[in-house]
Amino acid sequence: MTVPTVRLNDGHDIPQLGFGVFRVDPDETERIVTDALEVGYRHIDTAAVYGNEVGVGRAIAKSGIPRDELFITTKLWNSDQGTRSAFDAIDLSLEKLGLDRVDLYLIHWPRPDLDKYVETWRALEQIKADGKTASIGVSNFHVPHLERLLAETETVPAVDQLELHPAFAQRPLRAFGASHGIAIEAWGPLGQGKYPLFEMLPIVDAARAHGVSPAQVVVRWHLQSGIIVFPKSTSRERMSQNFDVFGFELSADEMAAIDGLDQGMRVGSDPDTAT
Ligand code: NAD
Numbered sequence: 001m002t003v004p005t006v007r008l009n010d011g012h013d014i015p016q017l018g019f020g021v022f023r024v025d026p027d028e029t030e031r032i033v034t035d036a037l038e039v040g041y042r043h044i045d046t047a048a049v050y051g052n053e054v055g056v057g058r059a060i061a062k063s064g065i066p067r068d069e070l071f072i073t074t075k076l077w078n079s080d081q082g083t084r085s086a087f088d089a090i091d092l093s094l095e096k097l098g099l100d101r102v103d104l105y106l107i108h109w110p111r112p113d114l115d116k117y118v119e120t121w122r123a124l125e126q127i128k129a130d131g132k133t134a135s136i137g138v139s140n141f142h143v144p145h146l147e148r149l150l151a152e153t154e155t156v157p158a159v160d161q162l163e164l165h166p167a168f169a170q171r172p173l174r175a176f177g178a179s180h181g182i183a184i185e186a187w188g189p190l191g192q193g194k195y196p197l198f199e200m201l202p203i204v205d206a207a208r209a210h211g212v213s214p215a216q217v218v219v220r221w222h223l224q225s226g227i228i229v230f231p232k233s234t235s236r237e238r239m240s241q242n243f244d245v246f247g248f249e250l251s252a253d254e255m256a257a258i259d260g261l262d263q264g265m266r267v268g269s270d271p272d273t274a275t
Pocket of ligand 1 (some may be wrong): 019020021022023045046108139140161162186187188189190191192193213215216230231232233234238239241242
């Protein structure tokens with residue numbers, strides 16, 4: 001099965017469906033990412049702060065999958081914002097991953113209180129120019145943060161990775177991304193188990209109609225909405241299920257009903273005030 005790709009604003013392609021490793025135990029990461037690669041995932045989303053880049057790297061090395069068939073994202077943690085510290089942070093991430101470059105490097109949070117994200121973005125531009133990442137992007141950036149990058153730097157972020165699922169659909173940020181060529185990635189795409197998404201009627205109805213699980217419907221909603229998505233599961237059975245979403249299509253009515261679930265409620269930290 002071929003996962004569709006999204007063309008980023010710098011010409012690189014990203015697999016639209018990937019696998020996330022937030023809160024995956026570092027000691028179990030190698031096994032879990034090995035499972036994910038065997039299931040068929042080729043896009044892995046990690047971060048320095050997850051503490052599991054070494055396990056991701058070991059699974060990649062062991063897999064024997066050619067490097068150019070993989071898409072690896074990692075993220076710069078808040079305490080590494082700044083110029084020198086960003087250069088050191090990417091070098092450490094690459095060392096842990098056992099790679100000479102990643103495919104996408106993100107500023108994990110804007111942390112407006114630090115007022116360093118513009119400087120940090122310029123460091124990421126240099127990191128890209130040095131070939132240590134193919135693409136650069138941001139995560140948890142709101143419109144004013146993006147507007148500052150657009151006004152004060154040379155590079156439009158390739159992606160903005162946001163808390164996003166049917167009950168928190170982030171419409172204004174998605175519209176901003178669409179009008180500026182910034183692809184949108186969803187974190188917590190299944191609501192992290194904190195929303196009763198899998199009991200919401202439009203999702204349950206669609207699952208029944210297509211003979212799939214509610215989780216598969218939610219992944220499908222992301223894909224059909226043009227969002228890049230990387231659900232997390234430590235169970236191989238659920239990883240397979242979340243990857244098996246190309247044998248059915250939600251109708252326009254089903255998509256509209258699921259769109260109607262947006263409550264504008266976040267479960268994670270607010271990027272404007274997170275410290
Ligand atoms: P998620 O929405 O993917 O939820 C994961 C949870 O959903 C699992 O722990 C499991 O309990 C449940 N689940 C998974 N598959 C299921 C299935 N088929 N049926 C029933 N339940 C199922 O949450 P997440 O892991 O937080 O988000 C995905 C990825 O996004 C992360 O792993 C990470 O890579 C990224 N992320 C980024 C940020 C950020 O600030 N940039 C924050 C959180 C997560």
